[in-house]
Amino acid sequence: MSNNQFKKGELYSFITGKASTAIARRLQKKFNTSGLHLTIEQWSVLYHLWKQDGISQQELCNATYRDKPSITRLVDNLEKLTLVKRVASETDRRINRIYLTKQGQKLEEETMLLADETLNEALLSVPADKVDVCKEVLQIVYDNLVNSNE
Amino acid sequence: MSNNQFKKGELYSFITGKASTAIARRLQKKFNTSGLHLTIEQWSVLYHLWKQDGISQQELCNATYRDKPSITRLVDNLEKLTLVKRVASETDRRINRIYLTKQGQKLEEETMLLADETLNEALLSVPADKVDVCKEVLQIVYDNLVNSNE
DNA sequence: TTTGAATAGTTGCACAAACAACTATATGTC
DNA sequence: GACATATAGTTGTTTGTGCAACTATTCAAA
Secondary structure (H helix, E strand, O other): OOOOOOOOHHHHHHHHOHHHHHHHHHHHHHHHHOOOOOOHHHHHHHHHHHHOOOOEHHHHHHHHOOOHHHHHHHHHHHHHOOOEEEEEOOOOOOOEEEEEOHHHHHHHHHHHHHHHHHHHHHOOOOOHHHHHHHHHHHHHHHHHHHOOOO | OOOOOOOOHHHHHHHHOHHHHHHHHHHHHHHHHOOOOOOHHHHHHHHHHHHOOOOEHHHHHHHHOOOHHHHHHHHHHHHHOOOEEEEEOOOOOOOEEEEEOHHHHHHHHHHHHHHHHHHHHHOOOOOHHHHHHHHHHHHHHHHHHHOOOO
8 A cells, every 4th residue: 555666765854854954044044144033933933924914823833833832932932022912812712813013014025035035046956847746745745644644 | 047937835835844844743753652762853863873883973963964062962862862872083082983882773673664654654645756856856955055155 | 500621822841953152182384 | 393273072042842731711511
């Protein structure tokens, strides 16, 4: 039932995520040299808020694939930086809705430019169709491990 | 000069490494339920020692793509678990060579089986040729960002 | 309506990562 | 040989992660 027809050799670096670590480090350096005091993890939370402001911490857990304590602390730190604000839901008082502040909104343009730049550097000389295959494979891997019960 | 012909959309999850995180978590769970008290990061160090025993901490830095303090502490913890041993080099006393203990050697078979199992589950239903393309792309990404000066 | 289960979020702990600053040893040049 | 420089490794600090245990609130069933 399993597909063993591939070489496992360099696949183990998949596990340690060397490629994504390299991308994250490059982007972090760009943040630092641009004077942005923001970690990649904090940025990844803001990224989802830019797409949809006011979602709950639990929704941020699902979106970023982190557990609840991680999001609690990331939101703590983003609040200290006054980039987001916790607002208790009126209808369900268990829920915190997380809203961007003006400052948090302002970071979108600059950081997304740096993120695009980083991806362009990372994917330089990689044909678009291969990028698509890669995206597809990583999505299936994620679904195989997270959305199934196996 | 940049190749902008691909959609950036879901690419940002590359940066956060969701797929490799999912693989690592699955493998960690297998370790835990097998009663192995070993983190994935510790395992990744042992992995390179199984391939070549007695390499230096600096060589482990390069192999695992981690900085020196990270390796210092990983080796600290592996020594506490009596899985490896630091041995000062005779010819260059700055260098620590890291050697597997009997216990460290014994872990190879069981953990590599669990790692293979994890990769099989992750790549279930992914055709081998697509896995190859994905490996190739991730390798280029890594080289673009780490082995170039850009 | 009371009780028990589910859900949202927080806190404590151990481990890991990135950066800066540090010690110790080796190397190369005058 | 002396001194500057490079290399190997360690330590301190801040941040993030995963797990377990906890509180508060909501929901559902008797």
